[in-house]
Amino acid sequence: MPTPPEIFRDRYERCSWIFDLFAYGFDFLNGRFFPPKLEARDTDWDREDEEVRKRNLVELIVQADGDIPVEVRRYLRLPGDDAGLETLEFGLRLYSALNAIDRAVADLNYLAAFVRPLPGRWERTTEHLQQKLRQLQRSAHGYVVFQPRNFETAGRTWYARTLASGRWTEIPPRGVNLADFFQNLVRIREADDCAVDIRLLNPAQDIEMDSSELRVGIVPLVDSLKANVTDASLLPGPLRIFKETAAPSAFGIRVDSPKDPARPCDELCERADAALRCLADRGAQIVLFPEMVVPDPVLARLREVLYELCDSGKQRPALVLAGTFSRSSKEHVSSMPFNVAVALNDRGEELWRQRKLQPYEMKRYEQQRFGLERILDSDSCSEYMAFVPRHLQFVDSRRTGMRMVTLICEDATRAPGLTTARELRANLILAPVMAGPLTNDCGFAKELDPVVNEYDAVFIVANSGPLARAAWKESGPPPLGILGVPLVLPSNAFKTHKLLVDPTPVPGAGGLEVLYYQLPET
Amino acid sequence: MTTLTAPETTVTEATRETRLRAAAESAFRDRKDQDLERLQGEIDALTAKALAANFDPFRDAADSLLKVLRLAFGQVARFVEGDFREQASFYLGQLHAVAEMAERVRQQRLPREAVELVTRNAPAERVLRTVVDRGSIGASDLATEIGMKDSNLSTLCKELTSRELLRSDRFGKRVRYSPTPLSHAVVGHIGAPALATKAASAAAGAGAAPDWPKVAASAAAASLDRGNVLACTSDFAGGIFTLGALRGAHAVVIEPSGDRVLIESETSEEKLRLPKSIAHSISEQMNAVIVHGGVSPLSGNEVFDWCGQRVRAKAEITHEGKRYRVEFLDPPNVSEEKVQTAFQEIEDEKNRLEQFQKFYARQVLYTYDGEYAPAAKTLGIKAPQLKSMVK
Numbered sequence: 001m002p003t004p005p006e007i008f009r010d011r012y013e014r015c016s017w018i019f020d021l022f023a024y025g026f027d028f029l030n031g032r033f034f035p036p037k038l039e040a041r042d043t044d045w046d047r048e049d050e051e052v053r054k055r056n057l058v059e060l061i062v063q064a065d066g067d068i069p070v071e072v073r074r075y076l077r078l079p080g081d082d083a084g085l086e087t088l089e090f091g092l093r094l095y096s097a098l099n100a101i102d103r104a105v106a107d108l109n110y111l112a113a114f115v116r117p118l119p120g121r122w123e124r125t126t127e128h129l130q131q132k133l134r135q136l137q138r139s140a141h142g143y144v145v146f147q148p149r150n151f152e153t154a155g156r157t158w159y160a161r162t163l164a165s166g167r168w169t170e171i172p173p174r175g176v177n178l179a180d181f182f183q184n185l186v187r188i189r190e191a192d193d194c195a196v197d198i199r200l201l202n203p204a205q206d207i208e209m210d211s212s213e214l215r216v217g218i219v220p221l222v223d224s225l226k227a228n229v230t231d232a233s234l235l236p237g238p239l240r241i242f243k244e245t246a247a248p249s250a251f252g253i254r255v256d257s258p259k260d261p262a263r264p265c266d267e268l269c270e271r272a273d274a275a276l277r278c279l280a281d282r283g284a285q286i287v288l289f290p291e292m293v294v295p296d297p298v299l300a301r302l303r304e305v306l307y308e309l310c311d312s313g314k315q316r317p318a319l320v321l322a323g324t325f326s327r328s329s330k331e332h333v334s335s336m337p338f339n340v341a342v343a344l345n346d347r348g349e350e351l352w353r354q355r356k357l358q359p360y361e362m363k364r365y366e367q368q369r370f371g372l373e374r375i376l377d378s379d380s381c382s383e384y385m386a387f388v389p390r391h392l393q394f395v396d397s398r399r400t401g402m403r404m405v406t407l408i409c410e411d412a413t414r415a416p417g418l419t420t421a422r423e424l425r426a427n428l429i430l431a432p433v434m435a436g437p438l439t440n441d442c443g444f445a446k447e448l449d450p451v452v453n454e455y456d457a458v459f460i461v462a463n464s465g466p467l468a469r470a471a472w473k474e475s476g477p478p479p480l481g482i483l484g485v486p487l488v489l490p491s492n493a494f495k496t497h498k499l500l501v502d503p504t505p506v507p508g509a510g511g512l513e514v515l516y517y518q519l520p521e522t
Numbered sequence: 523m524t525t526l527t528a529p530e531t532t533v534t535e536a537t538r539e540t541r542l543r544a545a546a547e548s549a550f551r552d553r554k555d556q557d558l559e560r561l562q563g564e565i566d567a568l569t570a571k572a573l574a575a576n577f578d579p580f581r582d583a584a585d586s587l588l589k590v591l592r593l594a595f596g597q598v599a600r601f602v603e604g605d606f607r608e609q610a611s612f613y614l615g616q617l618h619a620v621a622e623m624a625e626r627v628r629q630q631r632l633p634r635e636a637v638e639l640v641t642r643n644a645p646a647e648r649v650l651r652t653v654v655d656r657g658s659i660g661a662s663d664l665a666t667e668i669g670m671k672d673s674n675l676s677t678l679c680k681e682l683t684s685r686e687l688l689r690s691d692r693f694g695k696r697v698r699y700s701p702t703p704l705s706h707a708v709v710g711h712i713g714a715p716a717l718a719t720k721a722a723s724a725a726a727g728a729g730a731a732p733d734w735p736k737v738a739a740s741a742a743a744a745s746l747d748r749g750n751v752l753a754c755t756s757d758f759a760g761g762i763f764t765l766g767a768l769r770g771a772h773a774v775v776i777e778p779s780g781d782r783v784l785i786e787s788e789t790s791e792e793k794l795r796l797p798k799s800i801a802h803s804i805s806e807q808m809n810a811v812i813v814h815g816g817v818s819p820l821s822g823n824e825v826f827d828w829c830g831q832r833v834r835a836k837a838e839i840t841h842e843g844k845r846y847r848v849e850f851l852d853p854p855n856v857s858e859e860k861v862q863t864a865f866q867e868i869e870d871e872k873n874r875l876e877q878f879q880k881f882y883a884r885q886v887l888y889t890y891d892g893e894y895a896p897a898a899k900t901l902g903i904k905a906p907q908l909k910s911m912v913k
Contacts, residue, residue, distance in 0.1 A: 035693045042694040053658045115629050116703040119577035130567035152684045203625035
């Protein structure tokens with residue numbers, strides 16, 4: 001709920017850091033004030049902006065380097081009573097002051113295409129930003145961070161070209177969100193059920209992508225499910241679904257012992273290798289592997305392939321989400337492993353890891369749907385995974401202006417993962433899943449579509465074959481991928497996503513298939 | 523003119539050293555991701571400082587930074603076993619640091635396409651200069667000022683915005699445009715129109731302090747954009763400082779109104795009332811140094827070289843506006859030659875203006891086929907005055 005006036009007043013008077021002022025001001029205005037659509041008020045805004053200009057507030061804020069210039073407080077002229085704080089006049093002044101802060105800080109937004117912190121300007125704030133790991137607030141709860149670049153910047157982007165191609169159209173603007181009126185800063189309240197970090201990629205490892213196209217690849221890797229007596233095989237390969245514990249009922253995925261210990265997960269490694277090379281050759285920029293099908297030997301193979309492609313100068317993806325698997329975390333000793341995703345750059349170097357935040361509970365009807373009821377036989381069977389402590393890692397790329405996050409399966413449909421990603425304006429959401437068929441009405445599409453409707457973002461959901469095929473009753477293959485973009489596809493019932501359903505065979509790889517899609521379409 | 527920035531204080535160095543020590547200890551003791559990130563954050567802060575020190579003409583900032591880096595190196599090195607030169611991570615770390623610096627430099631350099639978009643498109647250049655000059659302007663006012671239709675302007679501004687050359691804020695049905703860091707950088711790069719001061723702009727772009735008279739000239743030239751017919755290019759500020767130095771002042775203070783000056787010496791404080799006609803120009807010249815020269819007066823330690831002697835300039839915010847204080851750091855050294863030069867500059871400017879005024883009046887008279895009455899009426903003066911002027 002919006003901050004009560006007396007609390008805002010108290011915070012305002014005690015506040016001495018400009019970005020805390022931004023936080024408090026935003027919290028006070030949010031839900032209480034939005035730039036009005038009535039033309040009659042537009043002149044008031046013009047007048048306030050002229051006042052900001054005459055008082056040179058933007059430049060004064062820059063020069064104050066984190067302190068709050070006296071002139072800003074003079075301009076705001078906080079009303080003496082709480083009723084005055086809730087007037088439109090004060091709301092407009094406060095909004096204009098926050099707008100001035102947002103403009104002033106453009107010098108520092110490292111996610112913009114161009115920054116120019118001149119010598120002697122913003123020195124203290126720069127240091128604060130580095131030490132506080134990309135957070136600008138000092139005393140305010142929650143976060144004030146920079147906003148990622150929107151897709152229209154830098155001219156000839158895939159976004160503009162896709163729009164020009166005519167097959168996708170613009171999303172009609174609907175709803176009002178105070179965050180939309182700021183271009184450099186994002187304000188979010190504290191997530192009290194999840195630690196949040198923003199990592200900045202070092203330029204030596206940063207990803208580079210040609211922005212004139214968006215080329216995405218998905219490797220389902222495993223195709224089918226075969227129920228055995230006490231487990232179910234995920235074929236091809238050595239993976240099996242087991243019931244790990246009866247009380248509480250929990251399932252896990254294990255890897256069969258290899259025939260040759262020197263070559264664990266041989267078949268899966270060969271499949272992953274061939275699929276990645278195929279997509280690299282096709283020009284995929286981002287490649288995703290799904291959930292719980294990429295154990296460490298396969299991860300190692302993917303890294304080798306990427307390194308080899310780099311070494312030989314061949315084209316290769318800029319970013320590979322190398323699926324997830326059960327892994328222990330060096331920080332947390334637990335009898336249960338975590339479900340951990342790993343992201344790699346084009347040289348196979350690890351960029352970040354993300355643990356799953358929300359357990360998946362397979363209900364009985366789902367067990368029936370997937371052909372696993374006999375094996376799991378319970379009203380609700382949870383993943384055999386540790387989930388706490390929760391930590392959500394965002395990764396900022398200066399080269400692409402993107403804020404990236406991995407939301408594993410359930411995390412892509414609910415708090416804290418999805419809500420935090422949305423608030424921090426993550427504009428590349430990678431969602432590896434192990435789920436039923438991905439349809440227009442599946443949870444992933446329903447929950448992620450609103451994100452791309454709200455701001456410029458791309459989401460990619462990558463599924464494996466077994467559960468999807470087991471539950472698929474229609475003709476043809478089930479959709480195993482979803483690409484969501486901030487555009488509307490009339491041919492898909494005006495959804496803001498495309499179901500990826502047409503597999504591409506990998507040459508010489510015995511039935512192995514991948515999914516590939518690009519925008520603008522050829 | 524050159525600037526001096528005050529060196530780091532030892533309190534800050536000690537604080538930084540303590541933070542680094544704490545970050546390194548927890549990072550290598552516990553090996554937690556968040557502690558490693560924190561250590562990386564401290565190092566990234568040092569990288570930013572190294573880049574900032576690059577723009578300082580004096581060694582103090584770099585010396586101070588090296589002191590901190592030596593301490594930091596020691597804090598981390600004690601966690602390494604054996605000869606760290608044999609470890610790949612030692613070289614990886616160096617590459618990491620160099621890449622970080624290179625990226626920061628890259629982000630501060632102009633994208634060629636953005637510059638070309640402006641230099642090859644006269645309306646785009648006009649839009650950019652106007653927005654940079656005004657700081658913030660409504661779409662309709664911008665269209666009027668540069669003589670474009672609203673619809674054409676909207677299309678042009680959309681393209682400029684998409685390249686981060688403009689910022690557009692929408693409020694209801696109104697749109698306002700304001701400059702971005704790239705706007706300032708591109709305008710600085712392509713130089714001021716007519717009174718091209720490319721050296722000053724390039725210097726400002728690179729971060730070195732610009733030549734004061736040239737910056738004052740470009741600021742005065744910018745006043746052309748506000749509809750003035752003639753730009754005043756005289757260095758009134760320089761003249762005032764000459765007077766102050768002649769009277770043995772240790773400081774000259776220019777009041778916010780621009781028409782009152784205080785000359786402070788050890789024994790007295792003298793108030794001068796300047797002609798109101800130059801008040802605006804004085805303020806503009808001082809502001810040009812503050813804004814265009816990248817000086818940060820509120821940090822209080824910017825030192826300039828004025829005609830061979832050191833002066834410190836700072837702006838103070840008062841109830842009435844900005845007051846500029848210029849202190850002579852060395853005993854004033856005003857030779858007869860300096861005073862004569864300043865006077866001659868004023869005389870030359872006066873002559874230039876008189877000549878131009880005469881030329882201007884004559885041309886208006888020719889427009890009216892030599893008829894004094896209508897020509898004088900257009901100029902807003904009496905016919906006898908016009909006759910006398912063009913004789």
